[in-house]
Amino acid sequence: MPTENTETLGAKDAEWLGKYTKVHMNVFGTPLRVMDHGQGTRIWDIDGNEYLDFLAGIAVNSLGYAHPAWVKAVSEQAAKVAHTSNYFATEPQIELASKLVGLAGAPEGSHVYFGNSGAEGNEAAIKLAKLYGRTLAGALPAIGGKPARIIALEHGFHGRTLGALSATWKPVIRKPFEPLMPAIEFVPANDRLALYEAFAETGLGKYGKGPVAAVIMELIQGEAGVRPLDPQYVRHVRQMCDINHALLIIDEVQTGIGRTGRWFAFQREDLSGGVTPDIVTFAKGVAGGFPMGGMIAFGAQLSALFTPGSHGSTFAGNPLGAAAALATLDVIEHDHLLDNAENRGQQLREGIASCGNPLFAGVRGRGLLNAVQLAHPCSHAAMNWALEHGLIINAVAPDALRLAPPLIVSEQDIDEAVGILARIPSDLPDD
Numbered sequence: 153m154p155t156e157n158t159e160t161l162g163a164k165d166a167e168w169l170g171k172y173t174k175v176h177m178n179v180f181g182t183p184l185r186v187m188d189h190g191q192g193t194r195i196w197d198i199d200g201n202e203y204l205d206f207l208a209g210i211a212v213n214s215l216g217y218a219h220p221a222w223v224k225a226v227s228e229q230a231a232k233v234a235h236t237s238n239y240f241a242t243e244p245q246i247e248l249a250s251k252l253v254g255l256a257g258a259p260e261g262s263h264v265y266f267g268n269s270g271a272e273g274n275e276a277a278i279k280l281a282k283l284y285g286r287t288l289a290g291a292l293p294a295i296g297g298k299p300a301r302i303i304a305l306e307h308g309f310h311g312r313t314l315g316a317l318s319a320t321w322k323p324v325i326r327k328p329f330e331p332l333m334p335a336i337e338f339v340p341a342n343d344r345l346a347l348y349e350a351f352a353e354t355g356l357g358k359y360g361k362g363p364v365a366a367v368i369m370e371l372i373q374g375e376a377g378v379r380p381l382d383p384q385y386v387r388h389v390r391q392m393c394d395i396n397h398a399l400l401i402i403d404e405v406q407t408g409i410g411r412t413g414r415w416f417a418f419q420r421e422d423l424s425g426g427v428t429p430d431i432v433t434f435a436k437g438v439a440g441g442f443p444m445g446g447m448i449a450f451g452a453q454l455s456a457l458f459t460p461g462s463h464g465s466t467f468a469g470n471p472l473g474a475a476a477a478l479a480t481l482d483v484i485e486h487d488h489l490l491d492n493a494e495n496r497g498q499q500l501r502e503g504i505a506s507c508g509n510p511l512f513a514g515v516r517g518r519g520l521l522n523a524v525q526l527a528h529p530c531s532h533a534a535m536n537w538a539l540e541h542g543l544i545i546n547a548v549a550p551d552a553l554r555l556a557p558p559l560i561v562s563e564q565d566i567d568e569a570v571g572i573l574a575r576i577p578s579d580l581p582d583d
């Protein structure tokens with residue numbers, strides 16, 4: 153059982169957080185605790201307090217903490233060769249790329265690019281889309297000649313680097329860095345007419361805004377508060393992309409690698425309406441805690457737009473990360489963690505819906521990516537209360553709590569978390 157912390161912060165935590173703030177730029181605010189070690193679904197802070205982790209490093213620690221297969225793979229690879237640069241290749245990297253193409257069900261000729269984060273996966277996708285946009289000038293001479301546009305969704309999140317940030321909607325994080333990449337436009341999610349109009353502005357000759365190279369979107373808008381798109385809308389987006397020769401980029405940085413009960417969220421009919429992307433990006437959960445991300449381009453033609461010099465990264469596809477990812481995917485497969493994500497997710501949502509806490513106005517999500525809608529915007533107070541009672545959850549929006557436990561989470565873990573959630577006081581102060 154997690155310790156019931158009686159005080160908010162232990163002595164060692166307070167001391168080390170003081171040191172933290174002296175030397176770290178304050179982009180994350182003050183961390184909640186200083187963590188020491190983890191095991192399975194549990195993590196302990198430096199004062200020895202135990203927490204049941206329903207955030208998993210933001211949907212990263214797919215196998216929880218210190219999974220023996222992951223530790224073994226990483227240790228063995230570290231002892232063999234950790235990094236080579238892309239002047240050389242390694243077996244784990246090659247195996248991982250073909251594994252991912254297979255799991256995505258991508259057609260023959262599809263190719264992978266590895267980076268080290270979600271933002272980098274999206275940077276690569278945006279660059280590939282830009283190269284693709286140039287080919288439209290030849291294919292569509294009447295509207296060519298202008299730089300191709302990229303359409304992104306309001307409330308979408310794609311990362312903090314400048315290209316990915318250009319496609320990220322939230323004004324408070326984007327505006328201070330403008331001007332960003334030109335020719336990126338936002339349309340409201342689930343609004344067919346707005347999308348139609350954005351495409352229609354393509355126009356002819358000098359009157360139009362230029363062709364659309366790509367639409368980039370998440371199927372569940374994670375950072376916006378775990379908001380699933382309407383699958384009918386997703387199908388409409390695919391159709392609009394097809395008609396207009398635009399690419400569909402699905403950002404699966406948060407939803408991918410089993411998180412929603414399938415390898416990729418687009419493989420869920422109830423999220424994607426059955427559509428297939430042209431590019432899928434991944435990161436967070438792929439290497440079980442090792443920094444890794446990337447993209448899969450569907451088909452040979454699209455993949456071939458990247459040629460030597462188009463893109464790169466020193467660490468990309470590094471064998472240590474690839475070994476971590478292979479071990480993660482292997483455990484997900486052999487321990488049937490997709491089924492576990494589906495079943496435990498259902499248990500979690502049902503448990504929350506029937507726990508009787510008047511603070512909870514609803515619960516949404518798929519698999520193990522879920523949010524509780526709050527009756528009033530007190531998510532930070534609720535998160536802190538849960539933390540003090542041994543449960544890590546995330547205040548993803550003022551009125552929503554995100555729950556993303558590791559894919560190994562057990563039935564008992566879910567019951568325990570629901571037991572704590574049920575007791576969160578409903579009269580906490582608003583954010």
Ligand SMILES: *Cc1c(COP(=O)(O)O)cnc(C)c1O
Pocket residue numbers: 268269270271272274309310311312370374375403404405406407435436445
């Ligand atoms: C987290 C996230 C990113 C950014 O990933 P980083 O690894 O933080 O760069 C991009 N897209 C989505 C959907 C995400 O959830």
